[in-house]
Amino acid sequence: MSARFISIEGITRRFQAPDGGQTTVFEDIWFAIARGEFVCMIGHSGCGKTTVLNILSGLDLPDDGAAIVDGKAIEGPSLDRAVIFQSHALLPWRTVLGNVAYAISSRWPKWSRSQVEEQAKRFIEKVGLKGAEAKKPAQLSGGMKQRVGIARALSIEPKILLMDEPFSALDALTRGTLQDEVRRICLETGQTVFMITHDVDEAIYLADKIVLMTNGPEAMVAEIVENPLPKERDRNQIHRHPAFYAIRNHLIDFLVSRSKTFKSEIPADYDRRKPPVILPQSQPQPLPPSHEAGRKVA
């Protein structure tokens, strides 16, 4: 059961096209996430990554299929699943403390004010914003705003953390620090995370598994890449790991060419319900960048 804590079962999403017809963003997608796993989804713009995340958060519903969490189909938003939005989505008329407290008092409506504040302060401190509690979002830098967004999401102690390109609007330095902190916090608490990104290095650094989406419309899951790097990884050392370039080349190769061509050359044994799981292995030669670089393990 724990291997399928989150189970995406054959979801399809169609949107009304401007000409009156229907566009199928993605069709019949299957994959699963185990408890405590950090899964990234990679794909080009328009492949429906955000829609998959919205379905997981309950903000959107699939036209077919179901997203199942802990044995129950998702029918709407839930406090069990916290979302970190790309645009941080803080309420600008509330202070940092107020924004986090709003989430906490939604989660535990019976808590007293002091209980709520205590919990809020704990998480604000956890993301390194101690001292900024009384500031309004407009007084914060982009990185600090996103830290508040992270504190707000974590403070309700969700079963699942959903992140929609949370660091894409930040500068490289801030992005790095925030990645480190999110990784540390998630490892500490054994948080189950589903994150969307189009940054290959971010995915390699953070994820246990990476779901690759082909280009939309009618996008599909091409394969699931297992991260060969050890769970304990150091941002400054991972590029020395023998498998680092194998997985990096594999991902880049997919994004550059195979995401386009995958649908026209679907392998004979491809099964939508069980997308192939690839474990990229270290190669003796530096650059043989093709899908042979990975060895099928399932």
Added chain:
Amino acid sequence: MRQTSLRLRAGIVSLSILLVFGLAWHIGVSGSGPAQQMDPEYAKLMGQTAVQGKSAMPGPLDVLAKIWSHLKEPFYDRGPNDKGIGIQLAYSIGRVLLGYGLAMLVALPLGFLIGMSPLMARALDPFIQIMKPVSPLAWMPLALYTIKDSSISSIFVIFICSLWPMLINTAFGVSSVRKEWLNVARTLEVGPIRRAFTVILPAAAPTIVTGMRISIGIAWLVIVAAEMLVGGTGIGYFVWNEWNNLSITNVITSILVIGLVGMILDQALARVARAVSFPE
């Protein structure tokens, strides 16, 4: 430093404009001495305009003296046609606040409904579009006929004219609350009532208050005209009554007072607007 000096300079310029204007006014209306010799009895009949060449228009000093006399005794009441300017103002302000308050009670909830429901927005749009450009005074006969009370009728006219800007701004503010803020509330499983008060209301508040500020301005413009029409009490009636008394001094005094009260009402709402605004 630069800021204060700019303020100071602006103040000096304002004051000089006032002085120049006052002086020109004073010279413009002061007489050029006795125009011609005439029989004293005849001169009495002709009045000062003919005798001394003095304009019927009061000078600034006359107006100042009048203002001073009103300030000394703003609330006297010597019968229906002779009440202090303070009492008249109080009537007008009372009517405006009543009509405006009633309009708020209707416009804010209705605006919320229109803003949140695309169906209601479309369904009510033709009515709003047709009713909005109607001069509120056009409602007066209908109000007098149905309500049969001139004072309540003028309150109704204030209600009608304050309604539209508040209604339209509330609907617009509510409908344009950012999707991401609503999504935050949805993912936190915030109920509809709490969402309305903790997300939609604060997000739409600056737009709503802008509508309220437009409304109070219009209401204060309209009350003068409405009271001229229905008579009895109020600053509008006062102006018209003083015109009938040919007391231009009092008319000018009222103009100044009306402007002052209008400014105070507007500034009060500007304060509210600052309180609910938020930087992004």
